[in-house]
Amino acid sequence: MDVLLNNLDLFVLGFANTVLMFAVSAVFSLLLGVVIGVLRISPSSSMRAVGTTYVNLLRNTPLALLMMFFALGYPKLGLPALDYTTLAIIALVLYTASYVAEVFRSGINSIHVGQTEAARAIGLTFDQVITVVLVPQAFRNVVPPLISVFIALLKNTTVASGFSVMQAGAISANMSERGENLLATLLWVAFFFFLLVMGLAAVQRKFERKWAQS
Amino acid sequence: MDLNNTVSIPSLTATNPLVILNKVNKFYGENHVLRDVNTIVNRGEIVALIGPSGAGKSTLCRAINRLETISSGDIFIDGVALPDEGRELATLRADVGMVFQSFNLFAHKTVLENVMLGPVMVRRTKKSDARALALEHLDRVGVADQADKMPSQLSGGQQQRVAIARALAMGPKLMLFDEPTSALDPEMVSEVLDVMLALAKTGMTMVTVTHEMGFAREAADRIIFMADGQIVEEATPTEFFSAPKTTRARDFLQKVLAR
Numbered sequence: 402m403d404v405l406l407n408n409l410d411l412f413v414l415g416f417a418n419t420v421l422m423f424a425v426s427a428v429f430s431l432l433l434g435v436v437i438g439v440l441r442i443s444p445s446s447s448m449r450a451v452g453t454t455y456v457n458l459l460r461n462t463p464l465a466l467l468m469m470f471f472a473l474g475y476p477k478l479g480l481p482a483l484d485y486t487t488l489a490i491i492a493l494v495l496y497t498a499s500y501v502a503e504v505f506r507s508g509i510n511s512i513h514v515g516q517t518e519a520a521r522a523i524g525l526t527f528d529q530v531i532t533v534v535l536v537p538q539a540f541r542n543v544v545p546p547l548i549s550v551f552i553a554l555l556k557n558t559t560v561a562s563g564f565s566v567m568q569a570g571a572i573s574a575n576m577s578e579r580g581e582n583l584l585a586t587l588l589w590v591a592f593f594f595f596l597l598v599m600g601l602a603a604v605q606r607k608f609e610r611k612w613a614q615s
Numbered sequence: 616m617d618l619n620n621t622v623s624i625p626s627l628t629a630t631n632p633l634v635i636l637n638k639v640n641k642f643y644g645e646n647h648v649l650r651d652v653n654t655i656v657n658r659g660e661i662v663a664l665i666g667p668s669g670a671g672k673s674t675l676c677r678a679i680n681r682l683e684t685i686s687s688g689d690i691f692i693d694g695v696a697l698p699d700e701g702r703e704l705a706t707l708r709a710d711v712g713m714v715f716q717s718f719n720l721f722a723h724k725t726v727l728e729n730v731m732l733g734p735v736m737v738r739r740t741k742k743s744d745a746r747a748l749a750l751e752h753l754d755r756v757g758v759a760d761q762a763d764k765m766p767s768q769l770s771g772g773q774q775q776r777v778a779i780a781r782a783l784a785m786g787p788k789l790m791l792f793d794e795p796t797s798a799l800d801p802e803m804v805s806e807v808l809d810v811m812l813a814l815a816k817t818g819m820t821m822v823t824v825t826h827e828m829g830f831a832r833e834a835a836d837r838i839i840f841m842a843d844g845q846i847v848e849e850a851t852p853t854e855f856f857s858a859p860k861t862t863r864a865r866d867f868l869q870k871v872l873a874r
């Protein structure tokens with residue numbers, strides 16, 4: 402307990418940054434992921450190719466490598482300087498969006514093709530078919546797996562430790578500088594992650610139960 | 616270019632063409648499912664598309680509103696070549712009603728909302744006007760009392776009548792039916808056919824893929840008999856049913872009429 406209480410500043414700062422990184426990344430990866438997901442189901446084959454290439458490329462790149470590219474590569478590009486936290490968030494967003502896109506796509510594909518055909522047959526445009534007919538029906542198929550993607554995102558924020566971004570995954574490194582017991586620290590960090598993940602999982606279960614009934 | 620002169624249909628004259636199919640071909644991979652299909656559907660005409668399973672009837676029907684793309688040839692509706700996927704095609708589809716074998720009512724919307732959706736989203740009709748329009752069409756097909764139910768609460772026959780109302784609410788120039796009664800329990804077939812017969816009497820142009828020979832005989836102005844992706848025979852119902860010209864048509868009729 403002392404390990405925690407004596408270093409509360411570090412824990413609070415670390416987890417506050419984790420939650421912040423998580424929230425910002427979640428919002429932007431949702432937006433980008435839906436755009437990529439729409440590309441993946443577009444009637445235009447070139448749009449589909451763009452979406453597919455994106456997903457294949459990003460899903461098959463280890464996140465740590467992607468972060469390394471942003472942390473080490475980006476500053477060499479001569480673009481406006483960004484701090485490591487922002488770069489880590491960009492890497493997380495690009496990576497997570499590929500998973501969001503796949504969840505979105507399979508949710509849409511789970512809807513019977515007749516729904517799309519009927520919608521197109523009365524003259525709805527592609528975006529109307531998606532927003533008015535498909536998304537409302539796919540919603541319940543999309544939200545639970547989407548929360549799984551976000552749970553993975555929450556854990557993935559710790560990968561940013563390697564790039565001196567102060568967040569929960571970096572608490573232990575700072576603690577060892579203070580001469581604290583490493584194992585106890587790690588257990589506390591794991592415990593708080595566990596609580597956060599349990600929170601998301603509880604939301605997930607709530608949706609699943611609600612929709613299982615109807 | 617005068618299309619009427621470039622498309623020749625033996626024994627049939629295009630007096631007032633609404634749909635023109637010119638050398639339409641379609642491949643699924645190696646499978647040549649539509650072979651040089653030429654025909655014209657005149658305004659107000661009722662065409663019954665019949666033939667054995669796998670003949671290409673659904674593919675042809677769906678090609679007319681471009682739910683299925685074709686590999687070569689031209690399709691014109693009301694003088695306009697079918698455009699590529701996009702806003703223009705959507706506008707054209709709004710004028711072509713389609714009724715599917717499996718009804719395809721929007722599962723998350725009530726019966727009334729199903730019928731209102733097109734007028735509101737596509738025609739930009741005011742909600743209150745769209746509601747009145749939808750109720751009028753639901754009444755016309757005899758299911759106005761089901762307006763506030765979800766599609767899954769209706770029988771197949773009722774769902775199909777709602778699907779017809781949904782198409783009619785757009786005020787289409789042309790109605791396409793792809794085996795509208797094939798998914799129905801036998802006792803519900805006639806309630807849907809009755810609606811279609813009534814519609815045929817209003818002067819609507821209709822292309823109907825059907826296995827209901829009674830309907831084809833009674834309602835159609837012309838029978839198109841297809842087999843192996845080709846139009847094998849085109850004739851009036853009287854000609855076709857009493858004196859089919861080809862062995863394929865004779866064999867087919869023997870089989871279906873024996874049932």
Ligand SMILES: Nc1ncnc2c1ncn2[C@@H]1O[C@H](COP(=O)(O)OP(=O)(O)O)[C@@H](O)[C@H]1O
Nearest residue numbers: 643646648666667668669670671672673674675
């Ligand atoms: N989506 C598809 N992919 C591949 N082949 C198809 C597809 N749809 C239909 N076909 C094939 O095209 C041919 C014509 O099918 P269809 O138009 O459904 O015939 P019908 O409606 O006369 O029974 C059949 O050989 C069928 O197997």
Ligand SMILES: [Mg+2]
Nearest residue numbers: 672673674794
């Ligand atoms: Mg068919």
